Amino acid sequence: MAAAPPSDELSYDSSSGISTFWIAPARNFRTSARLHLQHFLFQKTLGHLLNPHIPSSVVADSKPLKVADLGCGNGAWLIDLDRELSNKGVSAQLDGYDINALNFPAPAFLPSSISLKKLDVLAKPLPEEMVGAYDIVHVRAFVSIIVNSDLTPFLSTVLALLKPGGWLQWEESRAEKFLVDSPSPSNEISRTACDTIAHIMKVGGEARGLKFEFLGELDRHLQEHGFLDVSMQAAEKRKQDFKCWTDNYLMVWEEMADFFPLKATVAQGQAPMTRESWMELFEKAVHETEQGIVIHQGKIMTVVGRKAA
8 A cells, every 4th residue: 555656756667558556546536435335345345343243342342442444534434333332331542543644634534543643554563552462453455565465474464464363354355357347138238348448457457466365365374473262254245336336447447548648748659558548448338337347356355363462
């Protein structure tokens, strides 16, 4: 989740023309709205905020319960968690961390239990007050910072944050899959543009070392890094939510335009795709979705594990 470089520092993969940087430079109200939508969809799919495999005693016996949300975005998950815990009479300290603070609500409009802070959680060393401080560390949609399937930097940070006996809860869509489905058994509705963008996204990710097959073995990875009582679950995305997931991914794809060079700024043939050609392709993809084509990633994977006491 590193900050995006200035536009004149963007680099392009020679095979696809897509920038090898994947953090949208335009963090604005549209991005925040998309994060709210993403949170809504995760909750519709999972049906809980805290995973039921985390013992209830962790919440009941911690006074206050200390929770860290890594890559917290606009704090949507923490805001809902605050309400849930407050309704149960649980005292909590809820800390959100993100490398970009632009989407944070103003502190004056947040519950007193919530604190959002700008921080690169993979930078070393961590602030001393964070080390061994948390009963639960929550992570969601963080997979784009896992380069070359090396989970060690990330999981070592999580272990450093957790108290002895503390729990990690990590949730991810199956990011290695962009499934493009038609409502028509005969497939007479065109899906060419959506398929093309899904392929570009895959190629662009691989150019940056993003290969997400490890998501199917998150439990093994946690065990190899010393977590105990590891449990992994797969939640199928509901068909009735496919249109909403499609809207969410279209918002991502629209943001991707900034990764491509303007036609006027590159010599002919220098970049296989320009910003103008991307937007033309995107408009065709939008038209396909208006005819009923949907885009989703099949499942959400959740893994929980406990740090040794």
